[in-house]
Amino acid sequence: MVIEKKQLIEEVKRVLQEVKDPEIPSISIVELGMIESVHIEGALASIQAKPTFVGCPALDIIKKNIVSAVKKVHGIEEVEVKYVYHPPWTTDSISQEGKEKLKVYGIAPPPSKHTPGEPWEIDCPYCGSTYTTMENIFGPTACRSILYCRSCKNPFEAMKPVANI
DSSP states (O other): OHHHHHHHHHHHHHHHTTOEETTEEEEETTTTTOEEEEEEETTEEEEEEOOSSTTOTTHHHHHHHHHHHHTTSTTOOEEEEEEOOSSOOOGGGSOHHHHHHHHHTTEEOOOTTOOTTSOOOOOOTTTOOSOEEEEESOOSSTTEEEEEETTTOOEEEEEOOOOOO
């Protein structure tokens, strides 16, 4: 029974890799570092997830997509998703693969180990130049800003750094 439980957990984690962020469809919620834990009890999968931002409007969609994906796992009949806030999500939770996928999508990943209150430098996701300027701290979502690359002349979005204080 223990082996089956471990296999179920691994299969649930595998399907969670396929659940994409609805606002950034190139990256999964696993690569974003949103999955805190997966527990299996009988046919019930309990998933704890960390929201990237408390007021994120996509949380209900993400929850629905988690339930839908995990219910497809053979042996799982019920899925419970709970958002947890401690420890809080930070941009350091994004995997290296996730940071690369952000760049491919045209979003500059946040700097690693950013100190809150300090200015942050963002490289252009298209050409890698550091010669960028902030056009607007407010982007299309709460987690992104709009920047401009003076080297390749492209506007781009950057994920705002979020650190654990």
